[in-house]
Amino acid sequence: MEYGGTALPPLPPLNYDSPLALRKFLAERGLGAQKKYGQNFLINRDMRNRLLDALEIGEGDRVWEIGPGLGAMTAGLLERGALVTAFEIDRGFIALLEDFFGANPGFTLVAGNVLRTWPQAAAGEYLLGNLPYNIAALLLGDLIEGKRFFKRMVVTVQKEVARRICAPPGSRDYSSLSALCASAYRAYPLRSIPGSCFYPEPRVDSQGVRLDRLAGPVSGGLPGYFVPLIRRLFASRRKMVKNNLRDFILSLPAWNGGEQGAQELSAGLLEKAGIPPEERVERLAWEHFIALARLLAEITPPLGEEEDTHVHP
Numbered sequence: 001m002e003y004g005g006t007a008l009p010p011l012p013p014l015n016y017d018s019p020l021a022l023r024k025f026l027a028e029r030g031l032g033a034q035k036k037y038g039q040n041f042l043i044n045r046d047m048r049n050r051l052l053d054a055l056e057i058g059e060g061d062r063v064w065e066i067g068p069g070l071g072a073m074t075a076g077l078l079e080r081g082a083l084v085t086a087f088e089i090d091r092g093f094i095a096l097l098e099d100f101f102g103a104n105p106g107f108t109l110v111a112g113n114v115l116r117t118w119p120q121a122a123a124g125e126y127l128l129g130n131l132p133y134n135i136a137a138l139l140l141g142d143l144i145e146g147k148r149f150f151k152r153m154v155v156t157v158q159k160e161v162a163r164r165i166c167a168p169p170g171s172r173d174y175s176s177l178s179a180l181c182a183s184a185y186r187a188y189p190l191r192s193i194p195g196s197c198f199y200p201e202p203r204v205d206s207q208g209v210r211l212d213r214l215a216g217p218v219s220g221g222l223p224g225y226f227v228p229l230i231r232r233l234f235a236s237r238r239k240m241v242k243n244n245l246r247d248f249i250l251s252l253p254a255w256n257g258g259e260q261g262a263q264e265l266s267a268g269l270l271e272k273a274g275i276p277p278e279e280r281v282e283r284l285a286w287e288h289f290i291a292l293a294r295l296l297a298e299i300t301p302p303l304g305e306e307e308d309t310h311v312h313p
């Protein structure tokens with residue numbers, strides 16, 4: 001393959017599909033798969049290609065890769081001509097990745113904990129990640145809350161997290177993560193990935209999820225109260241919205257209307273937002289949270305600046 005007229009350096013001489021080869025390779029370098037970093041390598045080429053295909057990228061597209069590990073997906077992204085910014089925490093892997101891909105002008109490595117490093121990184125158009133189980137939900141929430149959006153994200157997560165991301169209002173798995181993702185993306189579940197597709201084999205199954213960015217008029221702007229509101233309301237998702245909303249209002253530093261006032265305001269906001277008075281949090285769509293957040297901002301402005309952060313076609 002050519003990159004700007006120059007032949008690309010060869011891809012790593014590592015058989016990513018062989019647990020034996022990976023184990024030997026890691027042992028020779030004094031490395032191992034660390035549980036604390038959720039290091040399970042996707043050793044099934046077909047699954048890797050399906051995830052890469054789902055991203056639908058072309059030559060020159062800027063892709064963030066979260067947790068490249070030994071670089072199996074990185075190699076696939078570079079082969080497709082992507083410009084990759086890879087975020088990796090493991091020092092041993094960082095050195096390997098530099099060896100493997102450092103000479104490739106389309107490869108940039110960001111060393112450290114992605115939860116801390118992403119705000120400084122140059123923007124990407126796409127995101128790919130076989131996400132470590134302990135940071136998956138946190139990272140997706142942070143990116144949306146931090147208004148760092150992508151045209152498309154393809155992530156591999158634990159099945160239970162995949163269900164939460166894709167869950168519609170009123171369903172068993174509907175959570176603050178579902179509402180947060182739905183406010184910016186349309187989420188599609190991809191194939192489920194059995195533990196046997198990974199080395200070392202995890203106890204739980206995983207699943208791919210594709211998230212396509214919603215465009216302009218559908219999503220509108222994200223009011224400042226939106227994220228704090230859904231986080232607070234979902235703390236008790238089976239309760240009635242009016243009671244949780246009252247507590248949220250009472251927790252606002254600027255609120256001086258007392259408990260009775262908060263109760264009345266909560267009932268009034270529900271009515272204005274077209275939400276039935278006895279409705280439960282778990283049945284609200286993201287548009288309801290947006291409506292409530294906008295109404296709140298009209299009354300108590302400090303948190304509520306409107307920001308139009310969405311992509312307009």
Ligand code: SAM
Nearest residue numbers: 037040041042067068069088089113114130132
């Ligand atoms: N992409 C590889 C694959 O699919 O075979 C490895 C995926 S493995 C499940 C997760 C990767 O994320 C590991 O390389 C791990 O070191 C890295 N990782 C874990 N926590 C991280 C964090 N907070 N910031 C950046 N990378 C992290």
